[in-house]
Amino acid sequence: MRYWTIAGVLLLLSAQVHAGEPLKGWLEWVHEVEMRVVENGVVDDVLVATGQHVKAGDLLLRMDQREAKALLLEARARVARARVAGEKAQRELARAEELFSRGLIAVEELKDAELAQVAAVAEEEAAKAAEESRSVALERTELRAPFDGIIVARHVWKGAVIYKTLQQEPLIVIAPDDQMLARALVTASVLRSFKPNQPVHVKVNGRVREGRVYSQGVQSVRVELEGAVYYLDIIFDAKPNELLRPSETVQILTP
Structure with a gap:
């Protein structure tokens, strides 16, 4: 004001x-929109200057992404392992159902196979949720223009160490x-x-x-x-x- x-x-x-x-x-x-990062890290690059016109979706700032990318790869590997385990559990359940229909195994063994298949499905869903969370964390290492506009202020430079709880002023202001x-x-x-x-x-x-x-x-x-x-x-x-x-x-x- x-x-x-x-x-x-x-x-x-x-x-x-x-x-x-x-x-x-x-x-x-x-x-005006004040833009801050929501994760701790080091600024890898700032691609805009005060007074610059930008389009919606343009990259404004990028944090160091190495850790975020590594965690995402780990989450994707967990999804792959869970998918394999789920397919194996499904095959074992199908085999147990066939053996039970032929009277070769007890009902308890069939129930065990069913529970194992349910647990495998739950594990795969949990792995997918973790992958999505890591994907969001990677996205948050970047600031992109929310709309067509002009950079009103820039308060950050390459190499700056950012703590999400100590950002007293916005890194970038856009209007x-x-x-x-x-x-x-x-x-x-x-x-x-x-x-x-x-x-x-x-x-x-x-x-x-x-x-x-x-x-x-x-x-x-x-x-x-x-x-x-x-x-x-x-x-x-x-x-x-x-x-x-x-x-x-x-x-x-x-x-």
Whole structure:
């Protein structure tokens, strides 16, 4: 949240006295996603820089994967052994059923074969679950872009030792860059003149854009002698390959 001086707030409010005059505001990201790793380890590589545009699924950061890969291979070997044991137990059960039908073994021996087959199936399922868990752990050694966006901040470099319980700040911060917010500080009376999703025009870099009311403040940002002020957010689409930055000044054209 950005804090404004009293003089600045009063200047904004004075500009909003006359209906129809544009509101002075600034740009903000629609939202930011703070990305951290969930396992301890050493950073093997960081593939992005601040200000870089990325696509959904792009690799942003990779931890050292050697241990995770070894544990996954071990889990897969356990699955293979369990599958072999299960097939053997199934064959022994089929043989026991045949011998029992011919009256050559007692019912207890048939039950033992059935229990062995059930145990083998359970072991194979447990092995598969362990393999899936190790596969997820390997995936967690990488950070990938959750959506198309821009790298807002990078706080990590190759070789850094990461402890999941000691990450006081995110390793990478990403924000969507296909939309932006035009934000203004307004009085309650001005806020009431806008409706949710109402079409609103925003003037950015001398060009008028079509937007809509995204959110209207419920709690005041602060209370001044002249009254409380609230956030009014207008969302609009950014142009392809256009670089807009938070805190750039804009005008919101009032109804």
